Amino acid sequence: MAEHREQQGVHSRPAVSLEERRARRRAAHASQTFAAFIQRLCERGGMSPAVARQAAVSVLCAVEQRINSDETRDLEAQLPRRLSELLHRCERHEDELPGKFGREELLRRVGEDLSLHPDAVEPVVRAVLNSVRDHISEGEAEDVMAQLPEDLRELWRHPV
Numbered sequence: 001m002a003e004h005r006e007q008q009g010v011h012s013r014p015a016v017s018l019e020e021r022r023a024r025r026r027a028a029h030a031s032q033t034f035a036a037f038i039q040r041l042c043e044r045g046g047m048s049p050a051v052a053r054q055a056a057v058s059v060l061c062a063v064e065q066r067i068n069s070d071e072t073r074d075l076e077a078q079l080p081r082r083l084s085e086l087l088h089r090c091e092r093h094e095d096e097l098p099g100k101f102g103r104e105e106l107l108r109r110v111g112e113d114l115s116l117h118p119d120a121v122e123p124v125v126r127a128v129l130n131s132v133r134d135h136i137s138e139g140e141a142e143d144v145m146a147q148l149p150e151d152l153r154e155l156w157r158h159p160v
Contacts, residue, residue, distance in 0.1 A: 034082035037135060045127030051114075057086050058113035059128040062106045063156075067147040075144055078136040103151035122155075129156055 041052040060079075064072045064087065076084040111121040133141050133156070145156050 034080040037080050037083065037131060040134065041127060041131045044131055045124055047124070047127075053086070054114060055110075055124050056083060056128050056131070058110045059125050060087055060132065061113075062109045063129075063144070063148075063152075066101065066106070066152065067144060071143055071147055074140060075136065078140055079132070080135070102149050103155060106152060106155075125155055126159075130158060133158055 038049050038052045038056070041047070041056060042049055045052065045055065047055065060075075060083070064075070067075070076087060079087075107118070107121045107125060110116070110125055111118055114121075114124065116124065141156070145153050148156055
């Protein structure tokens with residue numbers, strides 16, 4: 001049969017293992033999921049993909065500094081894998097323990113990270129948080145919200 005294919009000009013490809021095919025599918029799915037998340041964020045926040053990636057990391061890094069590490073792991077488990085990987089590389093806050101800060105401090109941190117004018121920070125934060133809320137389960141969203149002070153809960157909630 002291989003001779004028949006060679007005679008017809010068809011070259012046989014080396015067999016790809018089942019594990020390799022599964023790994024490729026997982027990688028493709030992760031890439032598509034991340035791309036869809038970023039696309040929604042771009043549409044919501046009116047930003048480029050590069051800015052959307054930076055905004056997602058900055059906002060989530062700040063939120064993760066406000067919640068405990070168990071809840072951080074639970075949240076990241078529901079995020080696109082590539083986004084979680086970017087968060088793990090967030091060096092700015094990696095040694096900080098969950099802090100007792102509120103809305104103004106979160107907005108300040110994100111504004112500094114992204115070099116945004118103070119008036120432009122809240123719409124970016126809301127766009128990221130709404131995109132995250134759309135991507136995670138309602139139970140996880142409630143768990144995160146339970147650890148936030150009321151002024152940050154107002155940013156976390158979906159608009160009415």
